[in-house]
Amino acid sequence: MLNFEGLQAHVTLESALKIQQENIRATKMNQRELTKILSKKINLPAKKTRKLIESFGDVISLAVSKGEKVTYSNFGTFYLVNYPSKVINHPIFGKKKRTVMLATNVVKWMPSDSIKDLVNHHLQTENVTTFGAAKTIREAKKKAGIAEYKALDISKAEHSALIEIQKKEKEPAPEEEITEIPIRVIKKDWTDLPITHLDTPVRRTTPFTRALSQVEYIDLSKIQIPSTILCLVPKEIAHRTKVVPIDLKDEILIIGMTDPTDHEALDTIKKLVRKQISPRLISEKDLTQILNRYDMLGIESAQATTKPAETRQIDWKKTTPVSRVINLILKRAVREQATMIHFDTEDDDIVVRFRIGDQLLDKASLSKSLHQKVLAHFKRLVDQSEEKNGVTRQLFSLNVAGVPEEFELIGITAVDGEKIVIKTKNRLKELKKLTEIGFRDRDYQAIIENAPRPGVNLITGQEDVGRAGMFYALADFYRDQNLHVVTLEKSPALAVSGVSQIDMNKIPGFDLNATISTLAAFDCDVLMLDSIPGAEIFNQILTLFAEKIIVISVEAYDSITAITTLLGTGINPAVFAKKLNLILASKEISRLCPHCRELVKIDSKTVRQIRDILADLPADERARLRRLGSHFYQGQGCKKCNGSGHIGNTMMLELLVANEKIRDLIADDFDAEKIRKEALKNHFTTYAQDGIIIALIGEVAISDVLPEIK
Template identity: 25%
Template sequence: MGKREQQIFRDTLINMGLVNEEQLEIALKEQQNTGDRLGDILVRLEFISREALTKALASHFGLIPINLKEYNPPKKVVNLVPAAVARRYKLLPLKLENEILTIALADPLDFLSLDNLEKTIGYKINPVLAKEQDMESKLTQHYGVSEETLSTLVTEISESNLSIAGLEGESIEETGEDAPIIKFVSMLILEAFKARASDIHVEPLINRLRMRYRIDGILHEIQAPPKKIQPSVLSRIKLLAGMKIEEKRLPQDGRILVTIMGKTLDLRVSALPSIHGESIVMRILDKSSLLLGLGELGFIEEDQKKWSEVIKTTNGIILVTGPTGSGKTTSLYAVLNELNTPDKKIITVEDPVEYQLSGINQVPVNPQIDLTFANALRSILRQAPDVILVGEIRDTETAEIAVRAALTGHLVFSTLHTNDSASALTRLIDMGVKPFLVSSSVQAILAQRLVRTICKKCIENYQPPVEILKMIEQEMGAEILKTATFKKGRGCEQCNNSGYKGRLGIYELLVMSEKIRDLVLEQIVSRKIRDLARQEGMKLLREDGWIKVCRGITTAEEVISNTQSDVVDVEE
C-alpha cells in the first residue's frame, strides 16, 4: 500500500470510528516489522473484529455483495489476472464488458490496492464483494496448482502426520528431484482425508489434468497440477499401488495403505487407459466408518426394532440391496458387530475385506487362484459356522449354494444389486434359483440408499415450496405435515458451503410373511409383492425419506434425487 493509499486508509478507519490514533500507530509499527496487511494486524491485535471491519469498509467503498457460487467466469477472463496475484489478494475476475473488468474481492481491505492492478492489466476495475470461503473454492477451481506452488507443498506435507506404504506395506522413499511430485501425491491423499472424501479421481483431459473428490456422494473439482507433469503424478500413484508403471495399455488394480494421524486408510486403486492418459480412481476405505452400531445407521424406530429382531433368527437368508455406494457393506458390518458374541462362529467371504473384525473369520476372494464366492462358500460350510456373510451374490452358483446353506441351519447375509426389496425375490428366481427354495429360505430384504444430512453447523428452519408440500401430502397423507419441522443448511465453511455434511440411510425393510411366500411360489411380479408388503406395514424408500425430511434430518431434494423411480400415492 502506497503512502497516499495508507493515509486514505488511516483516515477512513478513524473517521468511521473503527479505531483510534493510538491503536493505528501500534498497528503501523507492527506492520513495519512483519510486512502483514494492516487490516489483518488490527484484527489480530483485537482492536477491531473482522466482521465489523469488512462490513464497514464494504459500505464505505460502495462494494456490492454477490453470491460468488453463481458465477463461472470464462478462462480468458480469469487469465487476465495472474494466479499469484489472485491468490495473494484473494480476488477473482468475473466478466469483461466495455473495457471494464468486474473483480470479486474477499477482503474490502484490498480495494485500495486495485489502482496498481488496473495499471498492470490495462482495464478499469469494477470491484464487488464475495464471501471468503466461496473465494477459496473458486480460486482452487479456476487457478489450480501452479508449478511454483508444488515446491511449497514439501514443507506442508512434512509437517503433517502422514505415512504411505505400498501394496505389501513397505515404505516408499522420497528421493531427489521427484520429491515435489511425491509430496503432491501425499497432499492429494491427505486433503481427501480432511475433506471426508470417499474417492479421489485423477482424470487426464485433452489440455489439462482434472482432479476431483467425491464427498457425500457428490464430485467436487479440486486444484490440479499442470498438464505437463501428468505422467509423473500418474506414475507416482501407480508405484504406490504396486502397479506396473510401464504398462499403460491395460487396466490395472492396486492398493495403497495410508496412515494419517494414527488412522489407517486402505485405498483401492484402479487405472483405466483413456485416449489422453490413464484415468485413476482411488477409493478410500475408511475403516472407522464401517464400525457403526445399528442405532447409528438412521433407521426410524419401527424399522430398527424389526431389523434387530429379524437378524437374530437362527437360519435363512437376509439380503441387503441397493446400487454401488449405497452403504450395504456398512449395514452388514453393523449386523456382524451386533451378532459377534463368543457363542457364535461367524465366517465372511468378501471382495475385498474392507475391515478386519475381531473374532470373525474373514476370507478374501481371489479370482486369480479360482477362489470365487461360490468356491469359498463351499469350503466355509465345512467349517460349521453359525453365521455366514457372502459379500455379493453375483451368479447362479453362488445363489444356489447360499440358499442351500440357509436351508441347512445357517444364517446367511448377502447383497444384491436391485432397486427395491421386492425385486430381490424375483432376481433370485431369474438367476435360476427355484421359487420354492427362494420362498422357504429368504427371511427379509433391506433395500437402502444414502442421502446427505443437513450440516449441523449452519442448519436453519425452512419452509419448502408449495409443490414439495403437495408431493409429501399426496404420498404420505396430510397428517405428517402437522408435526413436520423442515430444515436446510445455509452453507458454511464446515460443509464447504453445500449445506450438507455426512450421510445416513433411507430404508425399505421387507420381512417375509406367509402371504408373501405364497406370492413368490406363484412367481407373481415384484410390484404385487411390494403392494402386499406395504399393506403389511412396509415403508418404501421414498416414504422413509419423507419421514426424515419432515424431521429436519435431510431435504426434499435429496430424497427426490435418490428415489425418482419410487413415486407412491397414499391412496394406493
C-alpha cells in the same frame, strides 16, 4: 591361624549367592499393594499413606545421593557404594577387546540382623515388622527353637568382599593395553552414557555446555500453543527434527527442543520458516505431548493449513518435492471428500481440480515444468499398470492421517498429452451397529425379532459401501447373540472380531461348492455370502443350511428388485420364498451441510405427495412424525461445503419383513406391486418413508429425496 568365623561366613555367602541365582523368588509387591497393606495396618487413609511412603523414599534417596548413610534400626542401612571406573575384558570379545566400566554409584541396602533372621527362619510373628521390636524377634526365635547366634553373617561377608573389590581397584589400570575407545555393551541402554576416560579429565567448558547454559528452559505443560503457531512447522519436520514452535514474537519464532545444540535441526527450521529463531530447552515429555497434538490436529504442512480454507489456489514453492505436493493434494482431497482428482494441463500450468458432489472445483495449480515429474511420480506409485485403449487404471494406497486410503489412478492418453484422473475409493472404514446405520424403533424391533430365525435374509442396495455396512453390522448383531457366524467374502473390507471371515480371493483354487459342504458339517449358525452364488450352489445352501441362518448380499435397487434379481439366477421360487425372512436395503443420498442449511417452504403438490407416502405408516408412527412438525431444509452453500450445500453422504433405508402372504406371492406369481402393498401392511419402511423422516430432522433435503424414489 584359621579364622573359622570368617571362613564360614565366606562359604555361606557363596552358597547364598548361588541360591539367589538359582532360585529368585518371583513374587513382587507393587506400590499400590504396599500402600493398601500399610494403610490398613496403621489405619491411615490410602492417600496419606502413599504420601508417607513417597516422603520416606524421598528422604532416603536424597540423603543417600549426598553420600550419607541412613540407618533404620532393626530394618537396615541404606548406603552409597562407589565403584570407580576400571578396565575389564570385553564381555563378548574377551581379552581381545578391553572395555572401560564407567564409574558408578550404587545404592545398597544392608538388612538388619532381625530382617535376616526373619527371612531365613520364616518367623511367624504378628508384629515382627514393627521396627525396634528386637525383643519380639528374639522371643519368636526362641519359640521356634533357633539358637541366639548369627547363622548367616552376610554383613561381614559382604564387607570382606567389598574390601577385596576395593583392593583390586587401587591397582593401577593397564592403560597401555587399551586399543580403542571402549563402549559399554553389557546392557543396551548403557551405550547411551557418555564415555569416561581413565585419566582424570581436564575440566573445560566445551561449546556443548556453553550453548546449553545460555538456553532458557521452558515448561510447556502450562502453556497452550495455538494451532496456528503449530502450523508453522509441519508435522513431519517436527517429528524428524524434534523441534516444536512455541510462539511468534516480533517476527522471531520461539522454538522448543530437547537438544538446543542440534545445529542441523536449527538450520532446517531456519530455512523452513525464513525467520529468526530463538530456541528454548524443553523436556522430553513435553516434546512427546506436542508431537501427539500434531497427530491429532492432522497438520501436515504449513502451506496447506496456514492458508484460509477459501483460498482455492495453493501457492507451491518451486522447491517442494513433487511427491510431497501430490501427497498433500491427495490428503486434502480425502479431507474434502472429493470423489475425483483431475490433473489437467492448461497453457502454462497443471490445474488440479476436485470433484466434490456434482461440482468440479479448481484447487491448485502447479508449474507445467512439473508435468513430467508428476507423471513419473504416479508411475512409481503404482506397481504395474494395465493399459487398455489408451486408458490405464491402477489401484494404489496412501496413508492419510494414519489411515490407509485407496485410490484408483486413471491415466488417459489425450491428444494434448497425458491426463491423469484419480478416483478416491469410498471404502467402508468402521464397523457400525444396525442402529447407527439408521435402523431404529419399529424397524430395529422387527430385525431383533426376525433376524435370528432360521431362513434367508437379504442385504441389498446399489452402493458397495452401503451393502458392506449392513453386512458387517448384521454379522456383528449375530455375534452379539452368541451365534457362530461364517462369512464367505471377496476381499473383506473390515475384520469383525468374533466372526469367522473367509476371504475367497486369498484361497488359491477356492471351491465354493466344497466349502459349503464342509461348513454345513461344521459348527456354523450363520452363513453370510457377500455375493449371489449360482442357482445350483444356492439350492445346495438352502438344503444344507435348512435349520440355519443364511445371509446373502445382492446388488439391486431395493428389496423388491433384490427378489427379482435372485429369482433371475434360476433358483426355485417356492423353496426360496418359504425361507425368506428379512430384506435390508440402503440407498445413498447427499447429506445437507449443517453449517448452511436453512428452512425451505414446499409447494402444496409436494405436501400432498409426502402425505401419501407417509399414509402407509402405522398410526402411532405417523403421530410421532407429526410431532416433528413439517419443516424441511435446503443447503445454501458456504465455505465449508464449497458452495454445494452438501457434505458427504447418508443412507435411506428400507426394511421388508416377510410373512406368509408375501411368501405365497413370491412362490405363486411374482407380482412386485402386490408384494409391495402386502409388505407395507407388515413393517415395511420404504426408501421414500425413511427419506422423508431424515428430511424432517434436517439430515437431507426433501428435494433430494423425492427424485430418488422410483
